[in-house]
Amino acid sequence: MILEKKIDIFMSVTEIIKPYPKRMRAIHIVLFFVFFIVSCGPNTSGQYKYEPPKSSNDGLNTGHLNEVGMDSVIMGKAIKKAQQGKFRQIHSILIYKDNTLVLEEYFPGHKYQWDARKHEGEWVNWDRNMLHSIMSDTKSITSVCIGIAIDQGFIKSVHQSIFDYLPEHQHLRTGDKSKITIEHLLTMTSGLEWSEWQSPYSNLENPIIAIWYSKKDPLSFILEGQLVHEPGTSYSYYGGNMIILGEIIRNATKMAIDEFSAKYLFDPLGIEVFDWSVQFNNGVFEAAGGLRLKPRDMLKIGITFLHNGVWKGNRIISEQWVEKITTPFHGNTAIKVPGEDSDKIAYSYSWWIDQFSYSGKTAEGFYAGGWGGQKIIVIPKLNTVVVFTGGNYTSKLRQFKLLEKYILPSMS
Structure with missing residues (x-):
């Protein structure tokens, strides 16, 4: 980089x-x-020197790698390679193990800018106080909000028709489209035609980009699409699903997703600064990829799921929802994600499920994943959460290589 x-x-x-x-x-x-x-010659400025993360009044305990049994020499090699760009453009790496934040490193890189070359905007020195676009990790947060809305009684069930909460679009409740449920949106099995992975995100043929240039309102643009599969039977990655879920939250709770997430998710986690500013002209929120968070606050989301929906003794979301997130939806297995350095994986309620291999061992995990290298990775077996942010919008990611070759082996 x-x-x-x-x-x-x-x-x-x-x-x-x-x-x-x-x-x-x-x-x-x-x-x-x-x-x-x-x-451009070799970096002779010296080796990377590890320092434990600084304590802050944010609810996160901090400590040294050695305190949780991690090898600081192995991690030193990993961070040095990251500094040299061996894993492409990584903006941050945070590791939380055994209830302690033991590594927090930031690297220089580009801010996201859609209309810039390779989507690379201003070059900055990232740090813990800067909001980062989390891209499709937003989908996982929107899913969490749906789960909380059900826990709070605003929504009865994931098996309800989406049209129960879309009063202005009842005219589109026709044929088999009337069978599309909230669960189908969460699991990317609505059956609506949507070719998001077939075109780059710089191309107007990509529907998640084309929607911004349409004269239709966003929900009509999505719901007027052709139904190509029976709802619930076929997986297709579909950002439009999450935009609809954002409006379902608005209509069910009488709160837009920014207000709802603040009250029921971010405030209880002590997350004070966040940004849901990406909206369409009619006020609909881009609930598929428009959220910005700080990496430490991304970590708090992962810790809550590591602890089965509980943060600091307070239940944020039900155990049942955590189970849904960590269980592949039927048929949503063996999915190959474009640009990822991982094998085929599974998809649940807008979270990914994978098995990580390291030092002759394996560990099951689940994660929120966003374009460019935004990750909230939860590995219960190792009592670990790993957060990445990055700017690899047009190149293959190498974060799982870093995870499996360095981070996890350092825990052996």
Whole structure:
């Protein structure tokens, strides 16, 4: 990622010196390349020095890797490789084990910008106080909100028709579309045609992008789509499902998802700063990928699920919902996620389920996963939560390699 940054600088320099005489331009370019070659040499500034995460008044206990039996030498190698860009553009790595945050590292990288080259916006030095776009981890948070709405009695059941909570779209309650339930949206089995994984996220042919350019309201754009499978029978990754779920929360609770999540999820977890600002012109929230959180607050979500829905002795969500999240929905197995460095995995109530291999061992886990490398990974067997943020929007992710080759072996 350092190389990419230097290339961006070079392109900027060439634009600045365009008005200069030809000979002067040549001198500037030669001087730049001398700097480029020298600065791209081996990093001799010293080895990575581990420091335990700083304690903060946020409800997270902090400690040293050695206190939880993790090998600081192995982790030192991993962080050094991350600093060198061996795992592509990683913005943060947080590790929580045995009720303790033992590693918290941040790296420089690009902010997300949809209309920029490779979606790479401003170059920043990420830190714990900065909100990060969590992309499709948002889907997992929206799922949590649905579960809480059921726990609180606002929604009766996941088996209800979605149209029970969409009063302005009753005219679309026709044929087999009337059979689409809340559960079908949560599990990506609505049966509606949606080819999100067939086109890049920079292409207007991708429906999750095209929806922003449609003259229709977002829910009509989604629900007027062709029903190509019987609801509940076929998996298809579909961001539109989550946008509908956001509106179901609004109509069932009389609170938009930003207000509802603040009251019933974020406030109880001590999450004070978050951003649901991505909205369509009519006020509908982009509940599929529009949330921004701090990495430590992403960690709190994972810890709550590690503890079966409880945070600091307070139940946030029911054990039944945690069980739904950690159990593959029937038929939602052997799914290959584009750009991921993992084998085929399973999908549940908007969370992924996987088995991690390390040092001749295996451990079951589940995670929220977002485009570019946003992860909340929960591994109950190891009493561990790992959080990643990143900016790999057009390149293959290598986070699971880091997890299985370094992080998990350091716990052996």
